[in-house]
Amino acid sequence: MLKFLTITNFATIDHIELDLAKGLNVLTGETGSGKSIIVDAINLLMGGRANTASVRFGASHSIVEGIFHVNNTAIDAINTILIDPELCLDHEDRSLILSRRISIDGPSICRINGRIVTRRLLSEIAESLVDIHNQGEHLSLLRVKEHVNFLDHYAGISDNRNQLSLAIASLRSLQHQLSELYTDETERLRTIESLSNEVAEIDNARLQLDEDEALSKERRIVANQEQLITSLSNAYSALHDKEAESKSAGDMVGLAANSLHQIEFLDEHLKSFREIAEDISIKLADLAMSLRSYLDGLQYTPGRLQEIEERLDVILLLKRKYGPTVQQILEYREHAAARLEAISEQGEKVSELYEQQSQSEADIGRLASKLSAARSAATEKLVNSVEAELSQLAMDRTKIQVSISQSASDEGIPINGQRYSFDYTGIDQVEFLISPNSGEPLKPLATIASGGESSRIMLALKVTLSEIDKVPTLIFDEIDSGIGGRVGNTVGGKLSNLSQGRQVLCVTHLPQIASFADHHIQVTKVFKNGRTITMTKVLSTLQRIEEITEMLGHVSEASRQNAKDLLRSSADYKKLNKFQIEKP
Template sequence: MLIELHVRDFAIIDEVTLRLEPGLNVLTGETGAGKSILVDAVAVLVGGRADVEMIRAGAERALIEGLFQVDAAVGALLAPILEQHGLLEAEPPGEVVLSREIRPGGRHVARVNGRLVPLHVLKEIGQILVDIHGQTEHLSLLRSREQLELLDRYAGVGELRAALAERVARWRAVRREIEQLRQDEREKARRMDLLRFQIEEIEAARLREGEEEVLLQERNRLANAEQLAHLADALYRALYEGEEEAPSALDRLSEAARSLQALARIDPLFQPYIETMESLVAHVEDLARAVRDYREGIEFNPRRLAQIEERLDLIRRLQRKYGDTIPEILAYAQRAKQELETLAHAEERLATLEEEAEGLLREIGELGRRLSRQRQEAAERLAREVEAQLADLRMAGARFAVALERVPDPNGAYADGARWAFDATGLDRVTFLIAPNIGEGLRPLARIASGGETSRLMLALKVALAQADPVPTLIFDEIDQGIGGRVGAVVGEKLWRLARHHQVLCVTHLPQLAGFGDTHFKVEKQVIGHRTVARVTRVEGEERVAELAQMLGGTGRAAVQSAREILEYVARVKTGESVRSASRRR
């Protein structure tokens, strides 16, 4: 749920921090005070359209930030998205922070958990966290795909859906392989010729792992043979032969060893060092012999150097074609052999795959048929429940239905004696239909005009689908548009009941609805320093009574009494429900 909303320099808001609570949060205030601006800010926060005109006059940028508390179910939905974009640190998150900056020139910035993200990522995450209904168009229930998902959650067909999706994934993989095998025969022949050439070229090279490193070392020695011989000769002379006027290191060490032995005969204190000196002399002798052998082994062999250069050039040509290293080149050859083998036996493989694909289409059709039946049963229950909710909302003549349609496809899945188009969700195309008034025909929900009627339709659906809808925070902007106080009380009770399963934020002008709020915020305009700004305060106790009285149209005794009666009625409804719940638990 949305725990905290921070808005700065957005429209007439200079800076507001709104700390929301679980349950039903209501925002009230005079027209133009900025209630809907807060809803607009949330819409921008979760990926809605942002315009530079939203920046408060005189400000450099507008900033909107939201802190969301995420339960395990929502965290599981968010985790794949966060992981895909490198935003998941470890386990599914307990909190998520979204932010959006609106800057002049259209240079807007979106962040998730403090990290920059593309707008589409912010939007994808926002659709999981928040659903906005009313004046701001962010209506998930208008999306046909979402209608299907909600119906399936309502029907409880998750396992059946997963089984069908697994078959569809396998069928698609089989189809891809079939299409690959059914390449044009001429293209297939060209491909086989190319593969044979590549395999022969690599095999003719007789590459060995580690060969390149050995060749590079040998080339280095041959290319520097003269310098290596000179250095080795100088080192050997210094160690063993010496010069006319300069004895060798070995001569000096031998002389030192004789002096040390003489010294030790007189003073046994130096006896332990004799062994060390002898070891030094032996090591120098070994080094001198090694240098001599190395020097004698150095050869000036231009022919061998040319052979090495030629071999390295061959390796580099193969690397440019098939891989950066010899193991990668050899792996490429192995893959080419496998592909050549597949192409050579394509007809046999093709027959096997076509038989498998046909079997999968029959399995998909059977699973899709079972899924359709359960969806249809759930659709009828949902229609009855939604129509009951609409009747409570003074739309007794409204009708609701869920249309399940299939699209014929000569290459589709087999079901009910025909073949149908399908995808990972099954055979059905789901559309929510509504007839708001008596005498009107059923039409897709997405075509219903906006306004209070649409908001009530959305509310009826949300209440009916409350258990199936995973979106944690629902926002209703002026859901009371065009309805009176009696219906307002019914809407308020519906929202309060809906808030048992979701956090609900509602902008309203009706005191009868506002009275059901678990938390009540008052939005008002103030003039500070010759500038109009919006302020939000939480009202409780007598302040809330005064706000409801003002919403009723007055501040006199009668209005105050009516406000108290609204709160008393709400308390009776809530207490009565609590008593009934306790009784049911007993």
């Protein structure tokens, strides 16, 4: 249960510290005083979405903190979620502190016992601690898609729903894999043929890396071979031709070196000149030898130029098809070969995936059938329980029916030879039908229920579901919407019954409901320094009389006596029903 609540800088709340008790806690106050703001703050504490607009004007942040007293059973359940030993709760202390900080210029911060945690973890923990019924939640009864959730909650089949969700996720994955494969056999064979031709064409060319560059160089040489021979011969003769009439360059430099050698004793500088001449002579000899070797290597091969041109044409054609370089052509070949192998094996892969898809659909069909059976089994009991509750809420002639239907679909899942449309809830379309008055046919609840009726039906559902749910704290924000005083007395009794063994927090505008409070909190707003501030106060018995008197609408001795009668009647009801607040 929620023992202590602190709210700071939240909407119109400057700072409040609220002691809450076991049993039925009631919040009352004028419209706009801030009752629902307190519920909003608790919702934020429970992991609800943060809105910086809720930070009080002029403040940098809001803080909401709650101290919970947790029984041993809840501690075990919470510890399985927390996992982290440093976060896990102590069975001796049995206290849990949750807090939430909302900043106008930064992320929200969630804490469990002072340790920063994710909002998701905070929300998971909160689900086992508090169930909040907000204003307007009864309108969810008008959304047909929500009806299946109410039924499943009562049937206690959340585990089955989770299994179905996992199975459907698996099916969607298989379908995605199939969509990426070639399911058209004609197209697959056409692609295989195309890739095979491409790989064969590249393989037949027997390409070598940098082959095109080497061929281009050779083509220049072969195409200009005559000019090369003439020029190289002339160069060689000029350097080292012994048979020429005039002396060669090598001879002339050799002569110069010899002449310098003869006179170098006269001046030491001449020696360096002679060494330079000898070095030039050696280099000229090496150059002549290299030219001779190059000339000897030039061989005329008839038809070689044509061979080169044809080979370069082949490479050019492949470049146009598969890439601007030989390297890229070879890379394309490897990629095409890999695709060819994959697609060639795809027929077997597709068959395997289709087989897995059929098995997955069968699994979904089995799980969906199990859900349908559980819903059908729970329907009658749910209807009887809700109708029994409604009979005590001035709707004793109301008949409820839960319609469960399925839709055939060729794209659905197979069950007993028939395919049915499905989603993550299964194959069933669940809808609540209602007949508010005897003799009237059952019609969709979403189309005919009034606001007051839907509020009472929601309360009846909540009371019924509370038999299944063991959440220690239930919060109702104006569950009495659209309900009058006579029915309000019954609703108060229902809330009082609900608070046996658990904590109930209720925001109400009806004095009849307020009279059942075990812990009555008045919410007021005051104006201070030009600002509106929400304040709270736990009422004494005498103060409760005055508060309920004001809620009755006219302050007088008669209304004050009426308030006392309401409180006395509520006390008698609790006594008659042996109402006791369980100790922790």
